[in-house]
Amino acid sequence: MSRRRHVVVPARVWSLALAGALLLAGCGTGAGGPAATVGPPSARGEAAPPTDGSPFWVDPDSDAARQVKAYEAQGRAEDARVLRRISERPVADWPDGTDPVPDVARAVRGAARDKRTVVFVAYDIPHRDCGKYSAGGAPDGQAYRSWVDAFARAIGDAPAVVILEPDAVPHIVDGCTPAEYHEERLRLLAEAVDRFKRQPHTRVYLDAGNPAWLRTPEKLVEPLRRAGVGRADGFALNVSNFQTNDVVRGFGAGLSRLLGGAHFTIDTSRNGAGPLPGDRAEGWCNPPGRALGVPPTDRTGDELVDAYLWIKRPGDSDGTCRGGPAAGTWWPEYALGLARRARE
Numbered sequence: 001m002s003r004r005r006h007v008v009v010p011a012r013v014w015s016l017a018l019a020g021a022l023l024l025a026g027c028g029t030g031a032g033g034p035a036a037t038v039g040p041p042s043a044r045g046e047a048a049p050p051t052d053g054s055p056f057w058v059d060p061d062s063d064a065a066r067q068v069k070a071y072e073a074q075g076r077a078e079d080a081r082v083l084r085r086i087s088e089r090p091v092a093d094w095p096d097g098t099d100p101v102p103d104v105a106r107a108v109r110g111a112a113r114d115k116r117t118v119v120f121v122a123y124d125i126p127h128r129d130c131g132k133y134s135a136g137g138a139p140d141g142q143a144y145r146s147w148v149d150a151f152a153r154a155i156g157d158a159p160a161v162v163i164l165e166p167d168a169v170p171h172i173v174d175g176c177t178p179a180e181y182h183e184e185r186l187r188l189l190a191e192a193v194d195r196f197k198r199q200p201h202t203r204v205y206l207d208a209g210n211p212a213w214l215r216t217p218e219k220l221v222e223p224l225r226r227a228g229v230g231r232a233d234g235f236a237l238n239v240s241n242f243q244t245n246d247v248v249r250g251f252g253a254g255l256s257r258l259l260g261g262a263h264f265t266i267d268t269s270r271n272g273a274g275p276l277p278g279d280r281a282e283g284w285c286n287p288p289g290r291a292l293g294v295p296p297t298d299r300t301g302d303e304l305v306d307a308y309l310w311i312k313r314p315g316d317s318d319g320t321c322r323g324g325p326a327a328g329t330w331w332p333e334y335a336l337g338l339a340r341r342a343r344e
Contacts, residue, residue, distance in 0.1 A: 056116055063316075068087045085292060099150070104154035112158060156199065161204075170209035170214055236266075252304065264305060265307050267308075284318065286334065290338060
C-alpha cells in the first residue's frame with residue numbers, strides 16, 4: 001500500500017485554501033469526485049488545517065450552551081461564566097449511529113453560516129469498544145458502509161475534519177477485539193478513509209490511541225497502514241484521554257517517523273491536569289480532578305501536529321464508573337469541574 005507524504009505549508013497558504021473551500025462550501029449532500037493525490041492540500045482543494053487560532057465551528061445549541069442558559073435562569077451566574085469555557089469553544093460532533101444525516105447536515109449548515117470548519121467523529125464500527133461502556137456500532141459490515149456513505153454525502157463540499165473510529169485500531173493491537181473481526185475491521189476502516197476522502201474538502205485522521213495505552217508505536221504501524229493511513233491526512237492521538245501534550249507529541253513523532261512523516265492531531269479536551277496519578281484501575285474513566293486542556297488551535301508549535309482539538313466532548317461521561325451516567329451522556333457536574341480547573 002503506497003504512503004503519501006504530508007507537505008508542510010505556510011499558515012498563510014493554509015488560510016487561503018480554507019477561504020477558498022468556504023466559498024465553495026454549501027449544505028448539499030452530493031458526493032464529490034475522487035480527490036487528487038499529488039500536490040499540497042491547498043493545491044488539491046482540501047480543507048486546510050485550522051489557522052489563526054481556531055476556525056472550527058462552535059455549536060450554539062450544544063449541551064454546554066444549554067447548561068449555561070439553565071444556570072443563568074437559576075441565578076447561578078458564576079457557574080454560567082465558568083462553563084462558557086466549554087460552551088464558547090469548538091467541540092467535535094459525534095453523529096448518531098443509526099442515521100448520521102440529520103446531525104451532520106445541522107452541523108454543516110451552522111458551520112457554513114459562520115464560515116467555519118466542522119469537526120466530526122465517525123464512531124460506528126461493528127463490535128465497537130469490545131462490548132464495554134461504549135458497546136454498539138453497526139450490526140454488520142454492509143450496514144457500516146451504508147452509514148459511512150450517508151455521513152460523507154451529508155458533508156458534501158463543506159470544509160470538515162473527520163476523526164475516524166476512536167479505539168478501532170488500538171483494540172486490534174491490544175487484542176481486545178476478537179481475532180475473527182480483525183480482517184473485516186481493517187478493510188472497513190480503509191474503505192471509510194477512501195469514502196470520506198472523496199469529499200473535496202474533508203480531512204481524515206485515523207485514531208491511534210494514546211501513549212499510556214500502547215507504549216510501543218511500532219505495534220501500530222502495520223494495522224494503521226492496512227487501515228488506510230497512507231491515504232488519510234494522518235492519525236489522531238489522545239482521543240478521550242488525559243495524557244499531556246509533551247508526552248503525546250513525543251509518542252506521535254515516533255509513530256510519524258515509522259509512517260513516513262505522517263501528521264497528527266491531539267485531543268486536548270481534558271488533559272490540562274494530565275492523567276490521574278498512580279496506576280489506578282480505569283484511570284481513563286471519569287477520573288476526578290482533571291481539567292480542560294489547550295483550547296482548539298492550529299498554533300501548535302510543531303510542524304507534525306496539525307491541530308489541538310477537543311474531540312471528546314468535555315462533560316460527556318466516559319461510562320457508568322465513579323458515579324457517572326451512561327457513556328456519552330452529558331454530566332454537568334463533571335463539566336463544571338473540568339472548566340473550574342482550566343488554566344486558560
